[in-house]
Amino acid sequence: MFGMSHETFLLLDAVVTVIGLIVLITKFKFHPFIALIIAAAFLGLTSGMPIGTIIKAFQDGFGGVLGFVGIILALGTMLGKMMAESGGADQIAQTLIRAFGKDKVQWAMMFAAFLVGIPLFFEIGFVLLIPLVFIVARRTGVSIIKIGIPLLAGLSAVHGLVPPHPGPLLAIGVFGADIGKTILYGLIVALPTAIIAGPIYGTFIAKYIPGHPNQELVDQLARDNDSADLPSFAITLITVLSPVFLMLLKTFADVVLPDGNFFRTFMDLIGHPISALLLALLLSLYTFGYKQGIGSNQMLKWLDASLAPTAAIILIIGAGGGFKQMLVTSGVGNVIGNMAVAAQISPILLAWLVAAVIRIATGSATVATITGAGIVVPVVGMIPGVNRELLVLATGAGSLILSHVNDAGFWLVKQYFNMTVAETFKTWTAMETILSVVGLGFILLLSLFV
Numbered sequence: 327m328f329g330m331s332h333e334t335f336l337l338l339d340a341v342v343t344v345i346g347l348i349v350l351i352t353k354f355k356f357h358p359f360i361a362l363i364i365a366a367a368f369l370g371l372t373s374g375m376p377i378g379t380i381i382k383a384f385q386d387g388f389g390g391v392l393g394f395v396g397i398i399l400a401l402g403t404m405l406g407k408m409m410a411e412s413g414g415a416d417q418i419a420q421t422l423i424r425a426f427g428k429d430k431v432q433w434a435m436m437f438a439a440f441l442v443g444i445p446l447f448f449e450i451g452f453v454l455l456i457p458l459v460f461i462v463a464r465r466t467g468v469s470i471i472k473i474g475i476p477l478l479a480g481l482s483a484v485h486g487l488v489p490p491h492p493g494p495l496l497a498i499g500v501f502g503a504d505i506g507k508t509i510l511y512g513l514i515v516a517l518p519t520a521i522i523a524g525p526i527y528g529t530f531i532a533k534y535i536p537g538h539p540n541q542e543l544v545d546q547l548a549r550d551n552d553s554a555d556l557p558s559f560a561i562t563l564i565t566v567l568s569p570v571f572l573m574l575l576k577t578f579a580d581v582v583l584p585d586g587n588f589f590r591t592f593m594d595l596i597g598h599p600i601s602a603l604l605l606a607l608l609l610s611l612y613t614f615g616y617k618q619g620i621g622s623n624q625m626l627k628w629l630d631a632s633l634a635p636t637a638a639i640i641l642i643i644g645a646g647g648g649f650k651q652m653l654v655t656s657g658v659g660n661v662i663g664n665m666a667v668a669a670q671i672s673p674i675l676l677a678w679l680v681a682a683v684i685r686i687a688t689g690s691a692t693v694a695t696i697t698g699a700g701i702v703v704p705v706v707g708m709i710p711g712v713n714r715e716l717l718v719l720a721t722g723a724g725s726l727i728l729s730h731v732n733d734a735g736f737w738l739v740k741q742y743f744n745m746t747v748a749e750t751f752k753t754w755t756a757m758e759t760i761l762s763v764v765g766l767g768f769i770l771l772l773s774l775f776v
Contacts, residue, residue, distance in 0.1 A: 387651025506577025650700030
Protein backbone atom coordinates (compact mmCIF):
# COMPACT_ATOMS: atom_id res chain seq x y z
CA MET A 327 0.00 0.00 0.00
CA PHE A 328 1.34 3.44 -1.04
CA GLY A 329 4.42 1.64 -2.37
CA MET A 330 5.24 0.19 1.07
CA SER A 331 5.37 -3.40 2.20
CA HIS A 332 2.49 -4.60 4.37
CA GLU A 333 4.77 -4.81 7.42
CA THR A 334 6.06 -1.25 6.94
CA PHE A 335 2.54 0.07 6.51
CA LEU A 336 1.36 -1.68 9.68
CA LEU A 337 4.25 -0.21 11.64
CA LEU A 338 3.57 3.31 10.29
CA ASP A 339 -0.13 2.81 11.01
CA ALA A 340 0.66 1.93 14.62
CA VAL A 341 2.92 4.96 15.02
CA VAL A 342 0.23 7.28 13.62
CA THR A 343 -2.38 5.68 15.88
CA VAL A 344 -0.31 6.04 19.04
CA ILE A 345 0.52 9.66 18.14
CA GLY A 346 -3.16 10.28 17.52
CA LEU A 347 -4.01 8.73 20.90
CA ILE A 348 -1.51 11.01 22.57
CA VAL A 349 -2.85 14.09 20.78
CA LEU A 350 -6.45 13.26 21.69
CA ILE A 351 -5.56 12.97 25.38
CA THR A 352 -3.08 15.84 25.65
CA LYS A 353 -4.15 18.41 23.06
CA PHE A 354 -7.91 17.94 22.77
CA LYS A 355 -8.40 16.76 26.39
CA PHE A 356 -10.37 13.66 25.41
CA HIS A 357 -11.09 11.29 28.27
CA PRO A 358 -8.62 8.36 27.95
CA PHE A 359 -11.55 5.89 27.81
CA ILE A 360 -12.99 7.56 24.71
CA ALA A 361 -9.56 8.20 23.17
CA LEU A 362 -8.58 4.52 23.48
CA ILE A 363 -11.81 3.38 21.80
CA ILE A 364 -11.27 5.83 18.91
CA ALA A 365 -7.61 4.76 18.55
CA ALA A 366 -8.53 1.08 18.54
CA ALA A 367 -11.24 1.62 15.89
CA PHE A 368 -8.87 3.70 13.73
CA LEU A 369 -6.13 1.07 13.88
CA GLY A 370 -8.56 -1.72 13.04
CA LEU A 371 -10.06 0.11 10.06
CA THR A 372 -6.79 1.40 8.58
CA SER A 373 -5.02 -1.95 8.98
CA GLY A 374 -7.67 -3.59 6.80
CA MET A 375 -9.42 -5.71 9.42
CA PRO A 376 -13.08 -6.65 8.70
CA ILE A 377 -15.63 -4.67 10.73
CA GLY A 378 -16.84 -7.77 12.56
CA THR A 379 -13.29 -8.71 13.51
CA ILE A 380 -12.58 -5.17 14.77
CA ILE A 381 -15.57 -5.19 17.09
CA LYS A 382 -14.90 -8.72 18.34
CA ALA A 383 -11.21 -8.02 18.95
CA PHE A 384 -12.04 -4.94 21.00
CA GLN A 385 -14.73 -6.75 22.98
CA ASP A 386 -12.42 -9.70 23.65
CA GLY A 387 -9.63 -7.40 24.81
CA PHE A 388 -11.96 -5.31 26.96
CA GLY A 389 -13.64 -8.27 28.60
CA GLY A 390 -10.47 -10.32 28.92
CA VAL A 391 -8.79 -7.61 30.98
CA LEU A 392 -11.75 -6.68 33.18
CA GLY A 393 -12.76 -10.28 33.83
CA PHE A 394 -9.71 -10.44 36.09
CA VAL A 395 -8.43 -6.95 36.80
CA GLY A 396 -11.87 -5.41 37.41
CA ILE A 397 -12.56 -7.83 40.26
CA ILE A 398 -9.09 -7.30 41.72
CA LEU A 399 -9.47 -3.51 41.65
CA ALA A 400 -12.84 -3.64 43.39
CA LEU A 401 -11.64 -5.95 46.17
CA GLY A 402 -8.36 -4.07 46.63
CA THR A 403 -10.12 -0.73 46.82
CA MET A 404 -12.53 -2.03 49.45
CA LEU A 405 -9.64 -3.39 51.52
CA GLY A 406 -7.84 -0.05 51.24
CA LYS A 407 -10.95 1.83 52.33
CA MET A 408 -11.34 -0.35 55.43
CA MET A 409 -7.70 0.25 56.36
CA ALA A 410 -8.01 3.99 55.76
CA GLU A 411 -11.18 4.55 57.75
CA SER A 412 -10.17 2.35 60.69
CA GLY A 413 -6.86 4.15 61.21
CA GLY A 414 -4.75 1.11 60.36
CA ALA A 415 -2.49 3.16 58.09
CA ASP A 416 -1.96 5.70 60.87
CA GLN A 417 -0.94 2.87 63.18
CA ILE A 418 1.69 1.57 60.74
CA ALA A 419 3.16 5.04 60.24
CA GLN A 420 3.19 5.98 63.93
CA THR A 421 4.78 2.66 64.94
CA LEU A 422 7.56 3.00 62.38
CA ILE A 423 8.18 6.62 63.37
CA ARG A 424 8.59 5.61 67.01
CA ALA A 425 10.95 2.80 65.98
CA PHE A 426 13.18 4.93 63.75
CA GLY A 427 13.25 8.15 65.79
CA LYS A 428 13.44 11.78 64.73
CA ASP A 429 16.84 11.58 63.03
CA LYS A 430 15.69 8.85 60.63
CA VAL A 431 12.05 9.78 60.33
CA GLN A 432 12.34 9.93 56.52
CA TRP A 433 13.13 6.20 56.50
CA ALA A 434 10.06 5.52 58.62
CA MET A 435 7.84 7.42 56.18
CA MET A 436 9.23 5.47 53.22
CA PHE A 437 8.65 2.09 54.88
CA ALA A 438 5.19 3.16 56.06
CA ALA A 439 4.23 4.20 52.52
CA PHE A 440 5.77 1.02 51.10
CA LEU A 441 3.64 -1.18 53.37
CA VAL A 442 0.46 0.88 53.24
CA GLY A 443 0.77 1.30 49.48
CA ILE A 444 0.66 -2.43 48.68
CA PRO A 445 -3.16 -2.69 48.66
CA LEU A 446 -3.90 0.97 47.79
CA PHE A 447 -4.03 3.08 44.63
CA PHE A 448 -1.35 5.77 44.63
CA GLU A 449 -3.88 8.60 44.90
CA ILE A 450 -5.69 6.93 47.79
CA GLY A 451 -2.44 6.22 49.63
CA PHE A 452 -1.30 9.79 49.06
CA VAL A 453 -4.45 11.37 50.45
CA LEU A 454 -4.41 8.88 53.31
CA LEU A 455 -0.82 9.52 54.38
CA ILE A 456 -0.32 13.21 53.58
CA PRO A 457 -1.72 14.26 57.00
CA LEU A 458 1.08 12.21 58.60
CA VAL A 459 3.66 14.20 56.63
CA PHE A 460 2.24 17.43 58.05
CA ILE A 461 1.99 15.99 61.59
CA VAL A 462 5.54 14.61 61.59
CA ALA A 463 6.97 17.80 60.09
CA ARG A 464 5.24 19.83 62.82
CA ARG A 465 6.31 17.51 65.64
CA THR A 466 9.94 17.06 64.57
CA GLY A 467 10.77 20.29 62.74
CA VAL A 468 12.13 18.23 59.83
CA SER A 469 11.71 19.62 56.29
CA ILE A 470 8.45 18.62 54.65
CA ILE A 471 10.37 17.68 51.48
CA LYS A 472 12.76 15.44 53.42
CA ILE A 473 9.75 13.61 54.86
CA GLY A 474 7.42 13.81 51.87
CA ILE A 475 9.68 12.60 49.04
CA PRO A 476 10.39 9.25 50.78
CA LEU A 477 6.66 8.79 51.32
CA LEU A 478 5.96 9.49 47.65
CA ALA A 479 8.76 7.14 46.59
CA GLY A 480 7.40 4.30 48.71
CA LEU A 481 3.89 4.69 47.32
CA SER A 482 5.01 5.11 43.71
CA ALA A 483 7.45 2.17 43.75
CA VAL A 484 4.83 -0.36 44.82
CA HIS A 485 2.25 1.26 42.53
CA GLY A 486 4.40 0.64 39.46
CA LEU A 487 6.10 -2.62 40.37
CA VAL A 488 4.11 -4.72 42.83
CA PRO A 489 0.76 -6.50 42.28
CA PRO A 490 -2.11 -6.21 43.10
CA HIS A 491 -1.72 -2.68 41.67
CA PRO A 492 -3.46 -2.27 38.31
CA GLY A 493 -0.33 -1.60 36.22
CA PRO A 494 1.56 -4.77 37.13
CA LEU A 495 -1.68 -6.80 37.06
CA LEU A 496 -2.44 -5.59 33.54
CA ALA A 497 1.04 -6.52 32.35
CA ILE A 498 0.83 -9.92 34.08
CA GLY A 499 -2.34 -10.67 32.14
CA VAL A 500 -0.85 -9.55 28.82
CA PHE A 501 2.49 -11.35 29.22
CA GLY A 502 1.06 -14.44 30.94
CA ALA A 503 3.45 -14.03 33.86
CA ASP A 504 3.21 -15.77 37.24
CA ILE A 505 1.76 -13.42 39.83
CA GLY A 506 3.62 -14.93 42.79
CA LYS A 507 7.01 -14.62 41.12
CA THR A 508 6.13 -11.10 39.97
CA ILE A 509 5.31 -10.07 43.55
CA LEU A 510 8.57 -11.56 44.81
CA TYR A 511 10.72 -9.98 42.08
CA GLY A 512 8.74 -6.74 42.38
CA LEU A 513 9.46 -6.45 46.09
CA ILE A 514 13.14 -7.26 45.50
CA VAL A 515 13.38 -4.43 42.93
CA ALA A 516 10.99 -1.93 44.50
CA LEU A 517 12.50 -1.70 47.99
CA PRO A 518 16.08 -0.66 47.09
CA THR A 519 14.72 1.52 44.29
CA ALA A 520 12.42 3.34 46.75
CA ILE A 521 15.32 3.77 49.19
CA ILE A 522 17.48 5.49 46.56
CA ALA A 523 14.70 7.70 45.16
CA GLY A 524 13.15 8.34 48.59
CA PRO A 525 15.26 8.84 51.74
CA ILE A 526 18.54 9.28 49.87
CA TYR A 527 17.35 11.68 47.15
CA GLY A 528 14.85 13.35 49.51
CA THR A 529 17.57 14.17 52.01
CA PHE A 530 19.70 15.63 49.22
CA ILE A 531 17.05 17.80 47.52
CA ALA A 532 15.64 19.04 50.85
CA LYS A 533 18.89 21.00 51.32
CA TYR A 534 17.91 23.13 48.34
CA ILE A 535 14.10 22.99 48.50
CA PRO A 536 13.00 22.62 52.13
CA GLY A 537 9.36 23.30 51.31
CA HIS A 538 6.75 25.46 53.02
CA PRO A 539 3.44 23.62 53.51
CA ASN A 540 0.14 25.41 53.00
CA GLN A 541 -0.91 26.44 56.50
CA GLU A 542 -4.61 26.03 55.74
CA LEU A 543 -4.00 22.43 54.69
CA VAL A 544 -1.88 21.82 57.77
CA ASP A 545 -4.63 23.15 60.04
CA GLN A 546 -7.22 21.03 58.26
CA LEU A 547 -5.33 17.74 57.92
CA ALA A 548 -2.70 17.59 60.66
CA ARG A 549 -4.91 16.20 63.38
CA ASP A 550 -3.31 13.93 65.97
CA ASN A 551 -4.98 10.53 66.32
CA ASP A 552 -5.46 8.74 69.60
CA SER A 553 -3.34 5.61 69.28
CA ALA A 554 -5.64 3.81 71.72
CA ASP A 555 -8.44 3.95 69.15
CA LEU A 556 -6.39 2.49 66.30
CA PRO A 557 -6.01 -1.18 65.31
CA SER A 558 -2.79 -2.68 66.65
CA PHE A 559 0.31 -2.67 64.45
CA ALA A 560 0.46 -6.47 64.30
CA ILE A 561 -3.21 -6.87 63.36
CA THR A 562 -2.93 -4.15 60.71
CA LEU A 563 0.17 -5.70 59.19
CA ILE A 564 -1.33 -9.20 59.13
CA THR A 565 -4.50 -7.95 57.46
CA VAL A 566 -2.78 -5.80 54.82
CA LEU A 567 -0.12 -8.32 53.88
CA SER A 568 -2.30 -11.45 54.02
CA PRO A 569 -3.13 -11.45 50.26
CA VAL A 570 0.54 -11.05 49.36
CA PHE A 571 1.45 -13.90 51.73
CA LEU A 572 -1.23 -16.20 50.25
CA MET A 573 -0.11 -15.48 46.67
CA LEU A 574 3.54 -16.12 47.53
CA LEU A 575 2.59 -19.33 49.36
CA LYS A 576 0.72 -20.52 46.26
CA THR A 577 3.83 -19.95 44.13
CA PHE A 578 5.99 -21.81 46.67
CA ALA A 579 3.55 -24.75 46.68
CA ASP A 580 3.55 -24.85 42.87
CA VAL A 581 7.35 -25.06 42.85
CA VAL A 582 7.97 -27.68 45.57
CA LEU A 583 4.85 -29.91 45.39
CA PRO A 584 3.80 -32.28 42.57
CA ASP A 585 0.64 -31.92 40.48
CA GLY A 586 -2.40 -33.40 42.21
CA ASN A 587 -1.07 -32.79 45.72
CA PHE A 588 -3.98 -31.78 47.98
CA PHE A 589 -2.16 -28.86 49.63
CA ARG A 590 -1.01 -27.54 46.26
CA THR A 591 -4.56 -27.70 44.89
CA PHE A 592 -5.87 -25.99 48.02
CA MET A 593 -3.26 -23.22 47.73
CA ASP A 594 -4.11 -22.77 44.03
CA LEU A 595 -7.62 -21.92 45.24
CA ILE A 596 -6.91 -19.58 48.15
CA GLY A 597 -3.69 -18.19 46.67
CA HIS A 598 -5.36 -16.97 43.49
CA PRO A 599 -5.36 -13.13 43.53
CA ILE A 600 -9.16 -12.93 43.58
CA SER A 601 -9.50 -15.45 46.42
CA ALA A 602 -6.60 -13.95 48.38
CA LEU A 603 -8.00 -10.42 48.22
CA LEU A 604 -11.51 -11.61 49.05
CA LEU A 605 -10.22 -13.45 52.14
CA ALA A 606 -8.21 -10.38 53.18
CA LEU A 607 -11.28 -8.17 52.76
CA LEU A 608 -13.38 -10.54 54.87
CA LEU A 609 -10.63 -10.52 57.51
CA SER A 610 -10.58 -6.72 57.45
CA LEU A 611 -14.32 -6.59 58.18
CA TYR A 612 -13.42 -8.10 61.54
CA THR A 613 -10.00 -6.59 62.29
CA PHE A 614 -10.76 -3.09 60.96
CA GLY A 615 -14.51 -3.23 61.58
CA TYR A 616 -16.24 -5.27 64.27
CA LYS A 617 -13.12 -5.44 66.47
CA GLN A 618 -12.99 -1.62 66.39
CA GLY A 619 -16.63 -1.33 67.36
CA ILE A 620 -17.79 -0.29 63.88
CA GLY A 621 -21.29 -1.41 62.89
CA SER A 622 -22.36 -3.20 59.72
CA ASN A 623 -24.22 -0.18 58.34
CA GLN A 624 -21.14 2.05 58.62
CA MET A 625 -18.92 -0.54 56.95
CA LEU A 626 -21.45 -0.92 54.14
CA LYS A 627 -21.32 2.85 53.57
CA TRP A 628 -17.51 2.76 53.44
CA LEU A 629 -17.47 -0.10 50.92
CA ASP A 630 -20.11 1.58 48.73
CA ALA A 631 -18.16 4.86 48.78
CA SER A 632 -14.89 3.10 47.92
CA LEU A 633 -16.10 1.87 44.52
CA ALA A 634 -17.24 5.16 43.00
CA PRO A 635 -13.74 6.62 42.37
CA THR A 636 -12.58 3.44 40.60
CA ALA A 637 -15.25 3.49 37.87
CA ALA A 638 -13.23 5.65 35.48
CA ILE A 639 -10.04 3.67 36.16
CA ILE A 640 -11.79 0.38 35.38
CA LEU A 641 -13.23 1.72 32.11
CA ILE A 642 -9.82 3.06 31.01
CA ILE A 643 -8.21 -0.28 31.80
CA GLY A 644 -10.88 -2.12 29.79
CA ALA A 645 -10.48 0.18 26.80
CA GLY A 646 -6.71 -0.23 27.08
CA GLY A 647 -7.23 -3.98 26.89
CA GLY A 648 -9.33 -3.51 23.75
CA PHE A 649 -6.63 -1.35 22.16
CA LYS A 650 -3.97 -3.88 23.10
CA GLN A 651 -5.96 -6.67 21.42
CA MET A 652 -6.29 -4.56 18.28
CA LEU A 653 -2.50 -4.23 18.15
CA VAL A 654 -2.18 -8.00 18.38
CA THR A 655 -5.03 -8.97 16.01
CA SER A 656 -4.02 -6.47 13.31
CA GLY A 657 -0.52 -7.96 13.19
CA VAL A 658 1.26 -4.80 14.39
CA GLY A 659 2.62 -6.60 17.43
CA ASN A 660 4.22 -9.31 15.30
CA VAL A 661 5.90 -6.71 13.09
CA ILE A 662 7.40 -4.95 16.12
CA GLY A 663 8.40 -8.30 17.59
CA ASN A 664 10.21 -9.31 14.39
CA MET A 665 12.01 -5.97 14.33
CA ALA A 666 13.13 -6.40 17.94
CA VAL A 667 14.42 -9.88 17.21
CA ALA A 668 16.30 -8.68 14.12
CA ALA A 669 17.79 -5.69 15.95
CA GLN A 670 18.66 -7.88 18.95
CA ILE A 671 17.18 -5.36 21.39
CA SER A 672 16.79 -6.72 24.89
CA PRO A 673 13.06 -7.38 25.41
CA ILE A 674 13.37 -5.95 28.93
CA LEU A 675 14.86 -2.72 27.61
CA LEU A 676 12.29 -2.60 24.79
CA ALA A 677 9.39 -2.96 27.26
CA TRP A 678 10.83 -0.17 29.42
CA LEU A 679 11.44 2.17 26.46
CA VAL A 680 7.98 1.75 24.93
CA ALA A 681 6.20 2.28 28.26
CA ALA A 682 8.44 5.27 29.08
CA VAL A 683 7.71 7.04 25.78
CA ILE A 684 3.95 6.58 26.16
CA ARG A 685 4.06 7.67 29.80
CA ILE A 686 5.94 10.88 28.96
CA ALA A 687 3.53 11.66 26.14
CA THR A 688 0.21 10.84 27.81
CA GLY A 689 0.93 11.30 31.52
CA SER A 690 -0.93 8.07 32.29
CA ALA A 691 0.94 5.15 33.83
CA THR A 692 -2.04 2.88 33.15
CA VAL A 693 -2.21 3.77 29.44
CA ALA A 694 1.57 3.38 29.21
CA THR A 695 1.48 -0.05 30.83
CA ILE A 696 -1.36 -1.59 28.83
CA THR A 697 -0.24 -0.10 25.49
CA GLY A 698 3.43 -0.90 26.06
CA ALA A 699 2.68 -4.48 27.07
CA GLY A 700 0.45 -4.94 24.01
CA ILE A 701 3.21 -3.72 21.69
CA VAL A 702 5.94 -5.84 23.27
CA VAL A 703 4.05 -9.10 23.96
CA PRO A 704 4.78 -10.70 20.53
CA VAL A 705 8.49 -10.65 21.42
CA VAL A 706 7.82 -13.20 24.17
CA GLY A 707 7.05 -15.91 21.63
CA MET A 708 9.94 -15.01 19.33
CA ILE A 709 12.85 -14.91 21.75
CA PRO A 710 13.24 -18.08 23.83
CA GLY A 711 14.00 -17.74 27.51
CA VAL A 712 12.46 -14.29 28.02
CA ASN A 713 11.51 -13.88 31.67
CA ARG A 714 7.88 -12.79 31.61
CA GLU A 715 7.90 -11.55 35.19
CA LEU A 716 10.81 -9.21 34.48
CA LEU A 717 9.00 -7.93 31.38
CA VAL A 718 6.11 -6.99 33.68
CA LEU A 719 8.49 -5.11 35.98
CA ALA A 720 10.25 -3.37 33.09
CA THR A 721 6.94 -2.14 31.70
CA GLY A 722 5.94 -0.92 35.16
CA ALA A 723 9.25 0.85 35.67
CA GLY A 724 8.94 2.58 32.30
CA SER A 725 5.44 3.77 33.18
CA LEU A 726 6.79 5.74 36.17
CA ILE A 727 9.26 7.98 34.36
CA LEU A 728 9.20 11.79 34.09
CA SER A 729 5.83 12.72 35.53
CA HIS A 730 5.18 16.30 34.40
CA VAL A 731 2.37 18.75 33.63
CA ASN A 732 0.19 16.24 31.75
CA ASP A 733 0.00 13.99 34.83
CA ALA A 734 -2.63 14.59 37.51
CA GLY A 735 -0.16 13.32 40.12
CA PHE A 736 2.18 16.20 39.31
CA TRP A 737 -0.46 18.78 40.25
CA LEU A 738 -1.60 16.77 43.27
CA VAL A 739 1.91 16.86 44.73
CA LYS A 740 2.47 20.50 43.75
CA GLN A 741 -0.65 21.72 45.53
CA TYR A 742 -0.30 19.68 48.71
CA PHE A 743 3.37 20.53 49.11
CA ASN A 744 2.79 24.18 48.17
CA MET A 745 5.60 24.22 45.57
CA THR A 746 6.14 26.12 42.34
CA VAL A 747 6.14 24.24 39.03
CA ALA A 748 9.94 24.42 38.90
CA GLU A 749 10.25 23.05 42.46
CA THR A 750 7.85 20.23 41.62
CA PHE A 751 10.04 19.28 38.65
CA LYS A 752 13.14 19.22 40.88
CA THR A 753 11.45 17.08 43.55
CA TRP A 754 8.55 14.95 42.31
CA THR A 755 9.51 14.66 38.61
CA ALA A 756 13.14 13.92 39.45
CA MET A 757 12.11 11.34 42.05
CA GLU A 758 9.82 9.53 39.57
CA THR A 759 12.58 9.47 36.96
CA ILE A 760 15.07 8.07 39.49
CA LEU A 761 12.54 5.36 40.38
CA SER A 762 12.17 4.42 36.72
CA VAL A 763 15.85 4.39 35.77
CA VAL A 764 17.16 2.79 38.97
CA GLY A 765 14.33 0.26 38.81
CA LEU A 766 15.39 -0.70 35.28
CA GLY A 767 18.95 -1.13 36.51
CA PHE A 768 17.89 -3.52 39.27
CA ILE A 769 15.65 -5.43 36.83
CA LEU A 770 18.56 -5.92 34.41
CA LEU A 771 20.75 -7.00 37.33
CA LEU A 772 18.09 -9.47 38.50
CA SER A 773 17.85 -10.86 34.96
CA LEU A 774 21.39 -12.24 35.38
CA PHE A 775 20.21 -14.54 38.18
CA VAL A 776 16.62 -15.60 37.32
